[in-house]
Amino acid sequence: MKHSIARRVTRLVSLFFLVAFALLFIGSYFTLAQAVTAETEKSLRIVVSFFTDLVLYNGKEVEVTEKVDPESVIQYADYICKWYGFDYAYFYVPDTEKGTVTYIAASKNENVEDSSFDSHYVGATREYELTSGELAVWNEEKAFNITRQKKGINRELKAVTLAKDASGNKILVGVDYPFSKIRSRIIRSFILIALISLAVLLGVYLATYCIIKKRVSRPAKIISNTMNNYISDGKRTSVHLDEKGDDEFTMIAKAFNSMTGNIDNYIENINVLMSEKERRNTELDIAARIQRGFLRHESFSAWHSDIRAQMIPAKNIGGDFYEYLPLDGNRILTVIADVSGKGISASILMAATLTNIRQCAKMGLSPAEILEKTNDMLSESNAAMLFVTVFIGIYNGSTGEFVYSNAGHNAPYVIGKELIKLDGASGSLVGLFPKEKYTESTVTLSHGDMLFLYTDGVTEIINDKREFFGEKKLEKALLDFCFDKSGGDIISYMNKMLTDFSAGTERYDDTTILALTANKTKILELNYNIKEFEKIRDLIIGLPVTSEKQRSLCLSVEEFFVNICSYAFESGTPEGEKIRFTMTVTDRISICLESAGMKFNPLENIIDAEDYDIDIQVGGLGRLIAVGNADDTKYEYKNGKNILTITQKITEDII
Amino acid sequence: MNITKTENKGIVTLKLEGWLDTLSATELGETVAAIETAASIVLDFDAVEYMSSAGLRQVIFAHKTAKELGAAFSVINVNQEVMSIFRMTNIDKKIKISAK
Numbered sequence: 001m002k003h004s005i006a007r008r009v010t011r012l013v014s015l016f017f018l019v020a021f022a023l024l025f026i027g028s029y030f031t032l033a034q035a036v037t038a039e040t041e042k043s044l045r046i047v048v049s050f051f052t053d054l055v056l057y058n059g060k061e062v063e064v065t066e067k068v069d070p071e072s073v074i075q076y077a078d079y080i081c082k083w084y085g086f087d088y089a090y091f092y093v094p095d096t097e098k099g100t101v102t103y104i105a106a107s108k109n110e111n112v113e114d115s116s117f118d119s120h121y122v123g124a125t126r127e128y129e130l131t132s133g134e135l136a137v138w139n140e141e142k143a144f145n146i147t148r149q150k151k152g153i154n155r156e157l158k159a160v161t162l163a164k165d166a167s168g169n170k171i172l173v174g175v176d177y178p179f180s181k182i183r184s185r186i187i188r189s190f191i192l193i194a195l196i197s198l199a200v201l202l203g204v205y206l207a208t209y210c211i212i213k214k215r216v217s218r219p220a221k222i223i224s225n226t227m228n229n230y231i232s233d234g235k236r237t238s239v240h241l242d243e244k245g246d247d248e249f250t251m252i253a254k255a256f257n258s259m260t261g262n263i264d265n266y267i268e269n270i271n272v273l274m275s276e277k278e279r280r281n282t283e284l285d286i287a288a289r290i291q292r293g294f295l296r297h298e299s300f301s302a303w304h305s306d307i308r309a310q311m312i313p314a315k316n317i318g319g320d321f322y323e324y325l326p327l328d329g330n331r332i333l334t335v336i337a338d339v340s341g342k343g344i345s346a347s348i349l350m351a352a353t354l355t356n357i358r359q360c361a362k363m364g365l366s367p368a369e370i371l372e373k374t375n376d377m378l379s380e381s382n383a384a385m386l387f388v389t390v391f392i393g394i395y396n397g398s399t400g401e402f403v404y405s406n407a408g409h410n411a412p413y414v415i416g417k418e419l420i421k422l423d424g425a426s427g428s429l430v431g432l433f434p435k436e437k438y439t440e441s442t443v444t445l446s447h448g449d450m451l452f453l454y455t456d457g458v459t460e461i462i463n464d465k466r467e468f469f470g471e472k473k474l475e476k477a478l479l480d481f482c483f484d485k486s487g488g489d490i491i492s493y494m495n496k497m498l499t500d501f502s503a504g505t506e507r508y509d510d511t512t513i514l515a516l517t518a519n520k521t522k523i524l525e526l527n528y529n530i531k532e533f534e535k536i537r538d539l540i541i542g543l544p545v546t547s548e549k550q551r552s553l554c555l556s557v558e559e560f561f562v563n564i565c566s567y568a569f570e571s572g573t574p575e576g577e578k579i580r581f582t583m584t585v586t587d588r589i590s591i592c593l594e595s596a597g598m599k600f601n602p603l604e605n606i607i608d609a610e611d612y613d614i615d616i617q618v619g620g621l622g623r624l625i626a627v628g629n630a631d632d633t634k635y636e637y638k639n640g641k642n643i644l645t646i647t648q649k650i651t652e653d654i655i
Numbered sequence: 656m657n658i659t660k661t662e663n664k665g666i667v668t669l670k671l672e673g674w675l676d677t678l679s680a681t682e683l684g685e686t687v688a689a690i691e692t693a694a695s696i697v698l699d700f701d702a703v704e705y706m707s708s709a710g711l712r713q714v715i716f717a718h719k720t721a722k723e724l725g726a727a728f729s730v731i732n733v734n735q736e737v738m739s740i741f742r743m744t745n746i747d748k749k750i751k752i753s754a755k
Binding site: 530531533534537548551552554555558559562609610612614621622624625628 | 676677678704705707708709711712715718719736740743744745746749750
């Protein structure tokens with residue numbers, strides 16, 4: 001770590017010691033110098049007092065007291081030099097008038113090499129002008145004088161004091177102390193101090209380092225590792241920091257533990273909420289699927305009409321539903337409804353309403369009766385005060401009549417030669433008030449007319465300016481729509497219209513459309529493939545005749561259709577070639593199969609059943625069955641097409 | 656078309672259900688072709704509502720298969736409508752067919 005606290009503290013401590021060291025050095029230098037001066041002064045005094053005891057000076061020569069050996073002075077001076085470390089010690093008397101000094105005795109330290117030193121200078125006189133300091137001492141103005149002076153390249157301390165002999169004669173006593181000695185003493189003591197300091201410094205450093213390492217770096221590392229491990233590989237792990245102790249790191253550890261605890265709880269709560277939400281979404285999803293399961297397939301064809309429907313659910317489960325139900329060969333029930341509310345409640349109400357309507361319809365009730373029954377059933381126990389808007393109509397293909405009743409739903413339209421709004425027979429919402437009465441209105445549809453049923457999700461779709469699509473735009477769209485187009489076309493047309501309008505906004509409601517196109521003549525374009533027979537079969541089964549008649553007609557058409565598929569083209573059907581199936585229902589059912597390919601009259605050369613040998617012949621029985629099951633069959637060849645017409649009568653008693 | 660095959664003491668019974676038309680007849684053919692041995696093959700037409708020539712051909716095929724296996728062959732429980740097809744084509748004279 002570049003900026004580790006341990007390093008910083010150590011650096012700081014080292015710096016502090018260096019500064020302290022420098023200050024100590026300077027301090028000790030001055031202290032020592034002072035001490036040396038004081039010591040010198042003290043030694044000098046001792047020298048003087050000894051000297052006074054020892055020597056006698058009469059102004060001319062040195063006389064030694066009787067007790068003492070004459071050499072003793074010299075010896076003593078030597079001793080002083082040696083003992084106190086002076087370079088020189090000397091006793092001298094100045095003649096201030098002549099400017100000379102006379103040495104009474106002098107000594108040199110044996111360590112000092114000075115060849116010019118002459119037998120202790122005893123009795124020597126030389127010219128020497130006293131310094132002001134020496135003069136002041138001589139004149140007894142000052143007891144002691146210390147000067148620093150240069151002697152060659154070295155500096156020395158020169159101390160002078162006054163002594164008196166027994167007769168009271170004044171003698172100057174001087175010593176020279178070399179600075180080099182002071183320096184070496186200072187250095188010696190400094191080295192000692194330095195060593196001690198260094199040891200202390202090292203001790204402090206180590207102690208600081210250890211403390212920081214143990215109390216700061218290590219816990220910091222543990223905390224940082226633990227924190228890093230908390231989320232590893234994108235997953236949380238269970239971590240816990242030791243909370244022992246009572247320092248800042250314990251504080252951090254406690255805070256961290258409490259934080260991870262809180263995060264764990266928080267995430268746990270979120271997880272619970274998420275799974276709860278997921279569960280709810282799944283339930284909603286299931287409900288939505290059940291609801292969609294109730295709805296019929298999006299397209300249905302009967303001989304008299306084609307139905308196309310579409311329910312686009314909003315984000316949540318909405319309450320829209322549509323229903324169609326063939327009541328018999330001629331009549332088909334159509335329903336469009338919108339249940340108030342959303343979600344599970346709406347889907348339950350939707351299921352109840354739809355089931356009830358289906359049951360009522362199967363009982364043969366009219367649209368108004370179905371509404372009344374459904375209303376009574378729902379309003380009996382509707383604590384939540386939910387309601388349904390329902391439009392019910394029954395289309396009779398044989399008469400073209402569409403009988404309808406409306407319980408508060410958007411009025412549908414008939415798109416024909418003109419646009420007709422079916423705003424009659426409107427009653428109150430289903431589910432709120434029991435014993436409501438509903439009325440009925442009738443409109444007659446012509447061939448090709450289209451009934452357009454929708455929910456308010458269509459008109460209440462909003463654009464980015466928060467404007468509704470509205471009824472006016474819907475009417476204009478329906479007027480602009482080409483009338484002879486099919487039900488599938490109008491659904492894709494409306495989808496594009498609504499998607500363009502609501503671009504960039506979210507749909508808040510289901511949008512549901514059911515379009516019924518009335519046909520008097522049913523036309524199918526079929527491939528030359530026997531599988532296409534299924535479409536024909538489904539249409540015939542919906543015809544308004546008894547099931548025996550249906551099967552009989554089916555048999556006839558199947559045989560002819562299979563015959564065409566098998567024999568029309570010997571070497572493969574040309575691309576895009578179709579068999580045109582046309583069915584018209586009037587007082588009779590007339591089916592026409594128009595096919596290209598080889599000219600072939602299927603009504604000719606039909607084998608005689610009596611001659612048929614089942615062990616030899618394969619096939620050939622089909623046309624026999626076909627002709628036998630139709631009331632009338634006709635063949636013509638026109639414009640390169642084989643045109644076969646099969647007719648089945650509808651007798652009054654079986655409709 | 657639903658076909659239920661049962662076998663009892665060499666008598667293989669195929670119980671047919673639904674429409675025996677051009678879309679479903681091959682199913683009968685495949686079931687019959689899968690029979691390896693039988694003393695007798697019985698087609699139970701109790702639940703057959705409809706039969707076209709495609710179905711008829713499969714009945715004839717079953718008849719031939721039974722002959723090859725040396726088994727007896729019969730169609731039973733045929734309703735009136737389907738019976739009329741057998742009659743119309745004269746097959747009722749050539750195969751053992753019994754009405755409901």
